Amino acid sequence: MVSSTVKNLFLYSAGHTYSNLSRLFLRLFTGVMFLQFGLRQIMHFDEIAQVFPGLCGMTPEVSIAVVTAIELVCATCIILGLMMRIALIPSLVLMVCITVMLMGHGADPASQVFIFKPGYPVMFCGIFIYMLLAGPGKISVDYVIATLLLDRSKEDDEVLDKA
Template identity: 30%
Template sequence: MIYNFLFPTKPNTTKVSLLLLAVRIIFGILLMNHGIQKWSNFQELSAVFPDPLGIGSPISLGLAIFGELVCSMAFIVGFLYRLAMIPMIFTMIVAFFIVHANDAFAVKEMAFIYLIVFIIIYIAGPGKFSIDHIIGNELQRRKSKSYKK
């Protein structure tokens, strides 16, 4: 019992999957709030939003909203999980290393926290409680059913 706690051998246990679900919900909602704020103030922000990639402020703002709002929703439910996380991670990389590059760490700390959490959870995967897991199980069931024919 204590060995399983100290040295877990099953990374996709129900406990781990519940923890991954909790992290997805918490960090997904937190990031989604940033996207909602940007979206609701699009007109005002589009003229002054940073343009670190040289593609124009409105497009940069639109990409940030996509990464923070749309991808957060997919992240929360675990749908196309790793694909949805790429824009989220990219947005935090740009925020931390480019937009706030010369700011004090206290200013860019939130982007750093999101970045680290998203990289770790990207590696960990969505867990059992995700749409991707359901789709994966169905694909596996169909594949094994077709081999039996």
């Protein structure tokens, strides 16, 4: 009795996963977290602009605007699963840059204005790398588009075969 219950529990759970649902949850959770950082930066734009260093020769205001745009647009794409792997690349680069930037500020009191605290960008990097490898899953806009394109290409192939 016990062995069959344990056997069914472990064998069933090992063979039947909810990977698509898990990917959806991770996309939604990570996307909403990333989105709220972008929204906070919009709300505290002036405070952040005073301590934010200019990136790539841009003024601090333009740098923050670019960072915020990346966070908002990429977070929305991640949530929807729309061109997710493409949206993860600028997000990952941004988190690496912010990690390096935060490491340079250390105990600087001006760094307390930054929305990201040390550790968050590294966490996002790990999640983004996992999502790059795993993909968006079946519960995504990417999957719907791919399915429609495959169906259309099959119809085109059938028309060519009949001709």
